[in-house]
Amino acid sequence: MKKATPVKPAFRMTPQRAGILSFLDGNKGHPSAEDVYARLKRKFPGMSFATVYNTLQSLISIGELAEVRIDRSRRRFDPGLNPHSHLMCVRCGHITDLPHRSPALPKGAPRGFKLLSCSVEFYGLCPLCGRAVKKEKKICPKKKQK
Ligand SMILES: [Zn+2]
Numbered sequence: 401m402k403k404a405t406p407v408k409p410a411f412r413m414t415p416q417r418a419g420i421l422s423f424l425d426g427n428k429g430h431p432s433a434e435d436v437y438a439r440l441k442r443k444f445p446g447m448s449f450a451t452v453y454n455t456l457q458s459l460i461s462i463g464e465l466a467e468v469r470i471d472r473s474r475r476r477f478d479p480g481l482n483p484h485s486h487l488m489c490v491r492c493g494h495i496t497d498l499p500h501r502s503p504a505l506p507k508g509a510p511r512g513f514k515l516l517s518c519s520v521e522f523y524g525l526c527p528l529c530g531r532a533v534k535k536e537k538k539i540c541p542k543k544k545q546k
């Protein structure tokens with residue numbers, strides 16, 4: 401059964417919501433709701449986490465914010481709406497934007513399949529974490545033991 405297209409809900413602007421919007425504007429850090437809350441609770445001491453969460457949810461529903469699903473431990477948000485791919489460091493959680501290039505459909509896809517969208521996610525270690533892991537391995541005496 402096809403769901404009816406929901407009517408875009410109106411976004412009521414409040415000082416707190418304006419604060420959240422300006423924090424997100426041009427933000428490349430892919431913050432989580434917790435990050436947004438931690439940053440703004442000093443400015444808006446009366447603001448609850450639910451307000452932040454609901455605001456992010458409303459922004460998604462009106463298409464002003466995208467959800468990034470690369471981090472499986474928590475939902476992260478991205479105000480950059482032009483299509484792009486993500487690369488995440490599995491150690492520190494840093495997410496980098498990558499220019500999106502639609503890959504060719506791999507062999508095995510049904511013939512005549514019309515590709516509408518595709519998301520590519522890269523996981524690895526950023527240079528800083530890569531160096532830290534190397535150091536940890538050096539310190540760890542396990543390998544030298546006989
Ligand atoms: Zn890292």
Ligand SMILES: [Zn+2]
Nearest residue numbers: 478480484497
């Ligand atoms: Zn992004």
